[in-house]
Amino acid sequence: MQSDDAFDDLDLHIRRSGLTFGVLGPLEVRAGDELVRVGGPQIRALLALLLVRPGHVMSLSTLVASLWSSDAPPSAERTARTYMSRLRLALAPVAELAEPAALIVTAPPGYLLRVDPLSVDASLFEQLALAGRRALAGDDPRAARAHLRNALRLWRGDAFAEFADVPVLRAEAVRLEELRLSAVENRLQAELRMGMGPDLVAELDGLVAAHPLRERLWVQFMIALYRSGRQAEALAAYQRARTLLADELGLEPSVELADTHRRILAQDPKLLPVPTAVLSASPAAATVPGYRTAPAQPAAQAAPAQPAAQAAPAQPGAPATPVEQRIAAEEGQARPSTSVAGLDRVPAELRPAAVVIARTLCQPCVRALIAELGRGLLALGRGVGALVSAISSRVRAWSGWGTKESLADLK
Numbered sequence: 001m002q003s004d005d006a007f008d009d010l011d012l013h014i015r016r017s018g019l020t021f022g023v024l025g026p027l028e029v030r031a032g033d034e035l036v037r038v039g040g041p042q043i044r045a046l047l048a049l050l051l052v053r054p055g056h057v058m059s060l061s062t063l064v065a066s067l068w069s070s071d072a073p074p075s076a077e078r079t080a081r082t083y084m085s086r087l088r089l090a091l092a093p094v095a096e097l098a099e100p101a102a103l104i105v106t107a108p109p110g111y112l113l114r115v116d117p118l119s120v121d122a123s124l125f126e127q128l129a130l131a132g133r134r135a136l137a138g139d140d141p142r143a144a145r146a147h148l149r150n151a152l153r154l155w156r157g158d159a160f161a162e163f164a165d166v167p168v169l170r171a172e173a174v175r176l177e178e179l180r181l182s183a184v185e186n187r188l189q190a191e192l193r194m195g196m197g198p199d200l201v202a203e204l205d206g207l208v209a210a211h212p213l214r215e216r217l218w219v220q221f222m223i224a225l226y227r228s229g230r231q232a233e234a235l236a237a238y239q240r241a242r243t244l245l246a247d248e249l250g251l252e253p254s255v256e257l258a259d260t261h262r263r264i265l266a267q268d269p270k271l272l273p274v275p276t277a278v279l280s281a282s283p284a285a286a287t288v289p290g291y292r293t294a295p296a297q298p299a300a301q302a303a304p305a306q307p308a309a310q311a312a313p314a315q316p317g318a319p320a321t322p323v324e325q326r327i328a329a330e331e332g333q334a335r336p337s338t339s340v341a342g343l344d345r346v347p348a349e350l351r352p353a354a355v356v357i358a359r360t361l362c363q364p365c366v367r368a369l370i371a372e373l374g375r376g377l378l379a380l381g382r383g384v385g386a387l388v389s390a391i392s393s394r395v396r397a398w399s400g401w402g403t404k405e406s407l408a409d410l411k
Helices: 004-017 039-052 060-069 078-089 121-137 141-152 167-193 200-208 217-227 231-249 255-265 278-280 322-329 347-358 364-380 383-399
Strands: 019-022 028-031 104-107 110-113
Touching: 019 121, 019 167, 039 060, 039 078, 039 110, 039 167, 060 078, 060 110, 078 104, 121 141, 121 167, 167 200, 167 217, 200 217, 200 364, 217 231, 217 255, 231 255
Parallel strands: none
Antiparallel strands: 019 028, 104 110
8 A cells, every 4th residue: 555645756757757737637747846827728729638648649630620620720830840840849948858749749749748647637537547447456445545536636626627518638637537436436435334324424425416327326325324323314325326227227226335325225334434443352253344453462562361360450530330241240350451542531320331342342252232223223223322311221221231141131
């Protein structure tokens, strides 16, 4: 995986090595950090055409047809050659080239722009998007997210924004926009695999409104809503998508969209993320599907393990509660570890509930309890407040167990 800093270094290297070209937005040419003026609209369009496939020949007839469409004058080819000469003269000084023809090369049947493809933001975007897609397919969502975020931040607006009247550039803009939307979807998929959800709802709401026929976005929107405790809205989103597809295309939802609807109705626990606190407490047992956890802490830095029969040192002012004692007894320990991240900031009266939340998600002995609470919570759709209330009531009931009672008594 490469970090954002690595791509910053790559971008800096390209800038220092010569000219860079931007087409993901208004056309721009830079020498280092300085903008370069290349000429009027026709000369800028000529450069944009050469940037569609840097390093490849574009025929003179294609250049003429693109610049003048069907209204090309008899002198169009001669005028195009004049524009090319002006473009060479504009770029040669800032590229520090002694020979202007070294950058734009005459090669039958036309011309080519001799530059590193990665000096063109569209080419760099495609390489980063491909790297992100491969990382996602390889079950490395963090690497995928880093690649895709760097790819998407190259965009400054619509591709070839000022050349909507040039057919070749308009077609290339459509192609790049499709790649951009796919990169957005892949980035969102990586973030969902990492356990995100509520913080993606607003973005996805706007995306499904702007692109209502992209079913993958509807799937991601439904999952994000479901993870936010908004099951009813997730199901309503499915109905909206289904109606749109039927009205616009006469189609039923895709298998993936229909399956996501079914899983939300069934309250499939695999749709829910693993809380950060639980990941901190038990990284080996609590992992997001497809997420590769960080390597284990080196032995030299890890805290020495305590013998199984030795109780963890008690926190000052935090005696073992009956709930903790019950968990510890079932696990063959004196009391469970309370080293869950942030537990010391939880109010004392809610600490037993916090312990139960963390432990139940990674200990088999209490899975029946958390499954029942999860079903009730998702049906109510009342979010975290309902969870704390439900857990607290169950904790009070649990605290009064007799020695012969079991989890079945809570049902």
